[in-house]
Amino acid sequence: MEKFEKLTGIAAPMPLINVDTDMIIPKQFLKTIKRSGLGKNLFDEMRFDDDGNEIPDFVLNKPQYRNSEILIAGDNFGCGSSREHAPWAIKDFGIRCVIAPGFADIFFNNCFKNGILPIVLPQDVVDVLMKDAEKGENARMTIDLEAQTVTTSDGETFGFEVDSFKKHCLLEGLDDIGLTMEKAASIDAFEAAASAQRPWV
């Protein structure tokens, strides 16, 4: 997994609440058997019209936000399905960090498995960041995972919380499965005990 340490980039404002995974990546793009190449279909039905032409009003189609690396979003971002195609599409587009007042549980977890940092901040802080993002491409925001801070283009800094294990994995770019396999003895022991207690499982 790609490491996430520090990121300075353009932030795109997307204040809509309840952005669901069907919006992030519609189902017709789930038929792939690969993880890559979904960025061109990110937010497909919001980004393109029925003929495949760009909808100019959509934030990521505006010239100043085409190279966004951060997304400032409304509450409950990523609700809906478990499709990991959603974070795959976000990452493939080039976005490495999403900041919102809240995320749906499965999407939130999926982000960490793909080198994307989802940050939860109170609505009033997100409002400040949204305003900063609305300034466009000159307003670069900085995310420092080690220090757990977001800094606006004006130099205003906000701290954020992140699970210590998830932070460690992102900073080091660690593979979860490899880490778990180091605990194989614990799993073996549990499995032996459980199959004695609940042999019908």
Added chain:
Amino acid sequence: MSPKTLYDKIWDAHVAHEAQDGTCLLYIDRHLVHEVTSPQAFEGLRMTGRTVRAPEKTIAVPDHNVPTTPGRDDPANMTEESRIQVAALDTNAREFGIHYYPVSDVRQGIVHIVGPEQGWTLPGMTVVCGDSHTATHGAFGALAHGIGTSEVEHVLATQTLIQKKSKNMKVEITGKLSPGVTAKDITLSVIGVTGTAGGTGYVIEYCGEAIRGLSMEGRMTVCNMAIEGGARAGLIAPDEKTFEYVMGRPHAPKGAQWEAALAWWKTLYSDDDAHWDKVITIKGEDIAPVVTWGTSPEDVLPITANVPAAEDFTGGKVDAARRSLDYMGLKAGAPLSEIAIDTVFIGSCTNGRIEDLRAAAAILKGKKIKDGIRAMVVPGSGLVRAQAEEEGLADIFKEAGFEWRLAGCSMCLAMNPDQLAPGERCAATSNRNFEGRQGRGGRTHLMSPAMAAAAALTGHLTDVRELM
């Protein structure tokens, strides 16, 4: 011992390792797999030289992509991309030696219907699947939730999941339901109260007299939509109905093992003085037949209500509601019962079980659907379909003018050929009314099977109680 919730008990019985910061390895008893979210996970195993740790606990079935029309066994009847995904599942199931129900098997169906039907899902288990509606299995008192593809790979390789414990929420539905009110109305009404983010960070246990009164099918409908309320999982404590449903199923325990299992299952309930982080109580008699008007499952109103105005809401919901009303082509103040529909879809992991088909057929019996309406029933599994045919339900649907399809996810998410055209409006028994969910530009109103049947007869959203 300190009092525990049902969730606490199942959790504690499955922690294989706990780190100092509370990060746990949760052991997984059943891993269900389908064709859309698993190819990359199996490919990951191959690339790293890993294997499936517990193939005997892993069950695969294609459901999302499969056509529901006759002749679907012939790969030529699938789009190239769908064919590749189903073929990949086929290959992966055989290569890694996991249980598999191919399209040609009568037991094939939607993964969340097949699991319980075959007795793979049992009380007290941990069940995961790369699909958010895994919450369905919580109806058995199993801790069940959706996971992403990276986690699918993690479970395949290690039979565990890296987890931190969620908080406990109790949702109590007291008293009895009124006639015409079903499990779907309960689960939609709860989301109407909590909102789609209200359950975030929680595992919900549904309880109360109205929940106890539901059949296993109804309980599955309730738990299925726990994810729509943002919860990690929904649970219902097992009882005699649960045990009766499970007994004799192909993969349920038998003989002495059944007795041992039953003894443990009977301990699976929340202790009286267990701690709840959040409690919601709704009176069963206050729940009416409901429909959704917008593009979020929280946009729920009784069928007797009018379309709301964006200004009726506060905060970010004002803009969201404005966007929803525009997308749905609805005017504030119009009665919901006057909204004309084009299509009716009865099926999905929410409402594709035998009881759902019985409820819809009871409304349709001896009647014809409104001229010009496209209506389809997609049974949740080949076995549900066979049972419905045996009970004469299929004939009722066909005589009423419904298409009688083969099993699959179908128009719930429209990954197969069953889709809405732009602007087309659908009365659907599925679980999501998101923009574009049933086809780009398609407009979805969620409701119970009985309500969907009523809409098919009249051609507009209808209070089923008027037809009873």
